[in-house]
Amino acid sequence: MTSRTPAAARLHRARWVMTLLFAATTAVCLLVLATIAVRTDSHSRTNDLDNAASHRADGLARTLYYDAGGTLRLDSLQEDELARSAEVLGVLQALPNAGPQVRYAYASQAALPDQAELETIWQEVQHDQETTLVTTTAANGREYHWAAAPVWDNDRIGATVLVGADPAHSQADHTRLIQWLALGCATLVLAAAAVGHLLTGRSMRPALQGLEQQEQFLAEAAHELRTPLATLRLVVENGSASPHRAPAALDEAVRLIDRLGRLVTGLLARARVEAGTQELELTPLRLDQLVEQTIEELPDPAGVTVTTEAVIVEGDPELLAQAVRNLVENALRHGGGTPVEVSVAAGRVAVRDHGPGVPPEDRTRVFERRVTGAASTGTGTGLAIVRWVAELHGGTAQLSQAPGGGTLAELLLPERKGG
Structure with missing residues (x-):
């Protein structure tokens, strides 16, 4: 596995930062919405509880009355559905110049507020002269919402109907809502966070691919330029050390400089094609002549024998020359010093060495970029270029075991129709 470059590492860190920001923004928005929902639900439940108690107290207060003798009649509480379905019910009555007393209690008087609270509720009803809502703790320690409705005795409030509602059930539902909201x-x-990570990954993929292509281009450029630059340096040093060799060295240097120019042109063309900024321009060319010229430009073509037939293909001459050069140089480098045989026929460039050969499991893998294989496979950069150029021209490249030993590398291209 290759290590990440600093630029790629920064992009990956930026992806995680964007993922965290995406998740944090979502969390803040959801927290605000959940807070509003919780507060709205709490307020709504409290209002519903108070309204239910208030309506029940008002309804029961209208069923109570004072008879002609001034006696408060409570008979209706025994039959009224509102009274039977109440959680806590009480009736307070106060004689003139006396405090309120519990006249009726359901389900038990212990569920009613203590005497001090009852007197406070009574005073509030006397003051407001309408149904009053109060939240107090009952004598049994439980908190209730109370609705106190007045019962009129002519022009004074003679009694109060007290209806209590236990908020425990509503609070339990409210707690469950909070739990579900938190889980949701x-x-x-x-x-x-997962979607954000996926989207940021997709959005950064072109940038990462661009970085990878840049790194690959630099590696390929170094691979292509290393040999001619070393040869040029050697030629210049030999010419400067021996004056009588200077003219020949100068001619060789010019030839190498021309070759470097073509290499640079090919590298730039390949980079533009890979980046999608330039379309591949295919022109009819003689494949056999291109192979012969490419081999003649090698630093040591003496170890290479060439057999050709006239073949016309449509292609980019710089890219095809680069692919042929890589095949031949790979055979020279990893053929163990054995002769290299090149043949051209029917859209096929075959390069054969007599070296140790390539293991079957490596014959496809060596065409992958940045792959290091067996002794005769190379670094994968040169052969990867060969495969890329071949596929760009509608062909392919392959390695196989040569008859009698060694490696047979083939560049297969479609011939020009009508050629």
Whole structure:
């Protein structure tokens, strides 16, 4: 596995930062919405509880009355459905110039507020002269919402109907709502983080591919330029050390400089094609002549024998020359010093060496970029270029075991129709 470049590492860190920001933004939005939902639900439940108690107290207060003798009649409480379905019910009555007393209690008087609270509720009803809502703790220690409705005795409030509602059930439902909201928000935040990570990865993929192509281009450029530059340096040094060799060295240097120019042109063309900024321009050319010229430009073509037939293909001459050069140089480098045989026929350039050969499991893998294989496979950069150029021209490249030993490398191209 190759290590990440600093630029790629920064992009990966930026991806994680964007993922965290995406998740944090989603979490904040969900927290605000959940807070509003919780507060709205709490307020709504409290209002529903108070309204239910208030309506029940008003309804029961209208069923109570004072008879002609001034006696408060409570008979209707025994039959009224509102009274039988109440959680806590009480009736307070106060004689003139006396405090309120519990006249009726359901389900038990222990569920009613203590005497001090009852007197406070009574005073509030006397003051407001309408149904009053109060939240107090009952004598049994439980908190209730109370609705106190007045019962009129002519022009004074003679009694009060007290209806209590236990908020425990509503609070339990409210707590469950909070738990579900928390679980839902956590799930949504995780989902948002996953989606954000996926989207940022997709958006950064072109940038990462661009970086990878840049690194690959630099590696390929170094691979292509290393040999001619070393040869040029050697020629210049030999010419400067021996004056009588200077003219020949100068001619060789000019030839190598021309070759370097073609290499640079080919490298730039390949980089532009890979980046999608330039379309491949295919022109009819003699494949056999291109191979012969490419081999003549090698630093040591003496170890290479060439057999050709006239073949016309459509292609880019610089890219095809680069592919042929890589095949031949790979055979010279890894053929163990054995002769290299090159043949051209029917859209096929075959390069054969007599070296140790390539293991079957490596014959496809060596065409992958940045692959290091067996002794005769090379670094994978040169052969990867060969495969890329071949596929760009509608062909392919392959390695096989040569008859009698060694490696047979083939560049297969479609011939020009009508050629």
